[in-house]
Amino acid sequence: MTLLDHYFSVFLQGFGHTLLASLYALVGSLILGTFFAIMQVTTSKVARAIGNIYVQVFRNIPLLIITLFFYLAVAKVIKMTGFTAGTIALTLYTSAFIAESVRAGILSIEAGQMEGARANGLNFWQAMRVIVLPQAFRVAIPSLGNQFINLVKNSSILAFVGGLDLMYQGNLVAANSFDTFTTYIIVGAFYLIITLPLSYYIQYLEGQLKKKA
Amino acid sequence: MSMIEFKDVQKYYGDFHALYDINLKIDAGETVVLIGPSGSGKSTLIRTINGLEEIEEGQLEVDGFDLHDPKTDMNKIRKNVGMVFQHFNLYNNKTVIENIMLAPRLVLKRDEAENKKIAMELLEQVGLVDKANAMPSSLSGGQKQRIAIARSLAMKPKALLFDEPTSALDPEMIGDVLDVMRDIAKNSSMTMLVVTHEMSFAKAVADRVIFMADGRILEDSSTEAFFDNPKEPRAKKFLSQVEHH
Amino acid sequence: MSEFFDAFTGANLGYLMDGLGITVGVSVISVVLSLIIGSIIGIILFEKLPYFSSLVGTLNNIVRNLPLLLIIFFTYFALPQFGVHLPIFWATVVAMTGFQSAMLAEIVRGGLEAVDRGQFEGARANGLSNMQTMIHIVLPQAYKKMIPPIISQLISLVKDTSLASGIVLAELTYRGQIVYAQNSNYIVPVLLFMTIVYFLLNYGLSLIAKWFDRRLA
Numbered sequence: 001m002t003l004l005d006h007y008f009s010v011f012l013q014g015f016g017h018t019l020l021a022s023l024y025a026l027v028g029s030l031i032l033g034t035f036f037a038i039m040q041v042t043t044s045k046v047a048r049a050i051g052n053i054y055v056q057v058f059r060n061i062p063l064l065i066i067t068l069f070f071y072l073a074v075a076k077v078i079k080m081t082g083f084t085a086g087t088i089a090l091t092l093y094t095s096a097f098i099a100e101s102v103r104a105g106i107l108s109i110e111a112g113q114m115e116g117a118r119a120n121g122l123n124f125w126q127a128m129r130v131i132v133l134p135q136a137f138r139v140a141i142p143s144l145g146n147q148f149i150n151l152v153k154n155s156s157i158l159a160f161v162g163g164l165d166l167m168y169q170g171n172l173v174a175a176n177s178f179d180t181f182t183t184y185i186i187v188g189a190f191y192l193i194i195t196l197p198l199s200y201y202i203q204y205l206e207g208q209l210k211k212k213a
Numbered sequence: 214m215s216m217i218e219f220k221d222v223q224k225y226y227g228d229f230h231a232l233y234d235i236n237l238k239i240d241a242g243e244t245v246v247l248i249g250p251s252g253s254g255k256s257t258l259i260r261t262i263n264g265l266e267e268i269e270e271g272q273l274e275v276d277g278f279d280l281h282d283p284k285t286d287m288n289k290i291r292k293n294v295g296m297v298f299q300h301f302n303l304y305n306n307k308t309v310i311e312n313i314m315l316a317p318r319l320v321l322k323r324d325e326a327e328n329k330k331i332a333m334e335l336l337e338q339v340g341l342v343d344k345a346n347a348m349p350s351s352l353s354g355g356q357k358q359r360i361a362i363a364r365s366l367a368m369k370p371k372a373l374l375f376d377e378p379t380s381a382l383d384p385e386m387i388g389d390v391l392d393v394m395r396d397i398a399k400n401s402s403m404t405m406l407v408v409t410h411e412m413s414f415a416k417a418v419a420d421r422v423i424f425m426a427d428g429r430i431l432e433d434s435s436t437e438a439f440f441d442n443p444k445e446p447r448a449k450k451f452l453s454q455v456e457h458h
Numbered sequence: 459m460s461e462f463f464d465a466f467t468g469a470n471l472g473y474l475m476d477g478l479g480i481t482v483g484v485s486v487i488s489v490v491l492s493l494i495i496g497s498i499i500g501i502i503l504f505e506k507l508p509y510f511s512s513l514v515g516t517l518n519n520i521v522r523n524l525p526l527l528l529i530i531f532f533t534y535f536a537l538p539q540f541g542v543h544l545p546i547f548w549a550t551v552v553a554m555t556g557f558q559s560a561m562l563a564e565i566v567r568g569g570l571e572a573v574d575r576g577q578f579e580g581a582r583a584n585g586l587s588n589m590q591t592m593i594h595i596v597l598p599q600a601y602k603k604m605i606p607p608i609i610s611q612l613i614s615l616v617k618d619t620s621l622a623s624g625i626v627l628a629e630l631t632y633r634g635q636i637v638y639a640q641n642s643n644y645i646v647p648v649l650l651f652m653t654i655v656y657f658l659l660n661y662g663l664s665l666i667a668k669w670f671d672r673r674l675a
Contacts, residue, residue: 046337060613060660061653062620064631069653072638072645116302116361121291121320121368130315149523157524160624167527174535176236181536187530188524195523 033098058096071161072184082161085098104139145202216241222271233428244405246415249425278342295365299377303349310345335363355386372404424448465644477633492558502565521560532627550622569600609667
């Protein structure tokens with residue numbers, strides 16, 4: 001525990017960056033993901049194709065490749081730190097999974113809700129925003145929660161590009177203290193502070209949903 | 214003045230010819246009942262009128278708008294043509310009064326106090342004032358359908374389309390819904406097109422009856438003429454079948 | 459444009475494709491091992507044995523909720539502190555297997571819970587033992603439903619192998635970094651090349667998952 005005392009501020013700084021990157025990426029990927037989910041359920045073939053390609057591309061390539069692309073290639077044109085490059089990559093990558101969750105949520109809402117709203121005079125976006133999405137999100141909450149847990153875990157990708165996150169700081173401490181084992185246990189504990197309660201809460205929610213069904 | 218007019222309308226689902234040479238004129242204020250065996254195209258026909266289904270050929274004019282013209286804004290038509298569905302399609306995430314007030318607020322930008330007042334009057338009209346703050350999931354089927362009618366009326370439409378409004382209801386609920394519909398037909402200038410199997414309702418309320426089978430209109434007669442002396446053999450057969458139920 | 463393709467000399471391409479071989483190797487070994495271990499853990503979670511199941515469940519939740527990168531670093535850098543020295547390849551396999559087993563255990567548990575209770579009762583009433591019921595009746599039905607989520611775990615496995623470049627495993631992503639280290643003009647072409655290779659591999663897998671989904675529906 002002397003190691004934790006000694007490097008506490010370093011760990012805390014890493015934890016802060018991990019939280020910050022996760023929150024930015026959460027907000028960004030919710031917006032992007034919802035947008036691409038809606039594209040995939042419109043009647044326009046072009047919009048559906050674009051939505052589909054976006055989701056398939058970002059789901060099927062490693063987060064590290066996207067991160068390196070922003071850090072090494074994009075950053076040459078637009079200056080950005082490793083933290084920014086990593087957070088953008090994290091946002092794009094996660095948005096593809098969120099798009100899938102939201103799309104599944106939308107498809108689980110009976111078509112009559114959209115039809116009723118359109119027949120009632122609402123346009124597509126009004127019906128989506130006020131009637132369909134609020135119901136779809138409620139259905140998608142457990143799956144979105146799992147995506148958020150993955151997002152927090154995946155934020156460790158920032159360590160590859162000097163993103164100052166928990167994993168990065170942990171590697172610094174490990175190299176400095178030579179006590180790799182204790183360092184990584186502490187790093188793990190910090191991650192679990194965020195992910196474990198969320199994970200148990202989702203299990204509880206899923207249990208509630210099952211009881212209802 | 215005609216409210217709805219079909220001229221040589223054709224509709225296909227892939228190779229399936231769903232609507233065949235439809236010619237039909239419905240005047241403002243008329244109450245028309247559309248009957249026929251299941252799969253005859255009644256629902257498809259009624260759903261083309263507010264653009265939930267597109268037509269492939271012919272002309273369809275509703276409230277002066279040409280529905281086959283891609284430039285026509287469907288939302289403008291839907292403001293004036295309400296629809297009541299077999300499965301109600303109430304907004305599951307909104308209370309009863311919010312179901313009624315939502316479209317007038319978003320689409321007509323109706324003043325909130327006025328909106329509330331109209332909604333309460335409509336709830337009174339359908340006999341469900343006490344359910345204003347209930348969620349749809351807590352209502353019976355018959356109550357849901359009366360709310361769905363109130364929701365359509367709140368837009369002050371010129372025409373109302375009913376797509377088998379009582380088919381999903383338990384028998385003891387049907388009367389209340391038909392009473393509300395009868396009331397609208399008798400006491401307003403609403404144009405009504407009703408797809409239904411309720412022959413007693415048709416006899417009592419309709420100005421005209423249209424009989425469809427296999428995507429075609431086979432008979433279009435005044436109510437008395439249709440029930441007293443149907444011209445089409447298939448209509449005769451259909452009537453004898455439903456009246457034995 | 460010709461500069462763009464300069465990165466792909468025969469030697470570089472061969473070097474990259476050998477990396478793909480390692481990526482696939484790690485993935486396949488890990489998925490086979492984690493299917494076995496994940497199934498055992500999943501059955502333990504499903505059986506709700508007193509104390510033991512909740513202990514295993516807690517450990518499983520801890521592993522599931524940690525970043526894989528941390529588990530990889532831990533396996534390779536921290537275990538030697540206790541005299542466990544694994545070569546890079548096997549350290550990666552161990553880390554991936556540990557992590558994926560925990561993920562798969564949840565899928566197996568979910569799959570088992572989805573099997574109709576009547577199947578257990580029928581088999582037990584028919585004289586089958588608990589173990590026989592599990593092996594001959596319940597697991598085959600559960601696996602059918604689990605194939606699509608298992609394939610999507612395999613897709614994450616293939617993608618996640620790239621993380622092992624952090625401990626200098628010479629898989630595809632690491633070799634890509636070596637190639638563009640020669641010449642910074644190679645960065646974009648090599649990254650694009652890797653994107654395409656990973657995409658084809660994983661999209662192919664996802665099509666297989668879809669095919670199963672449709673057949674099983």
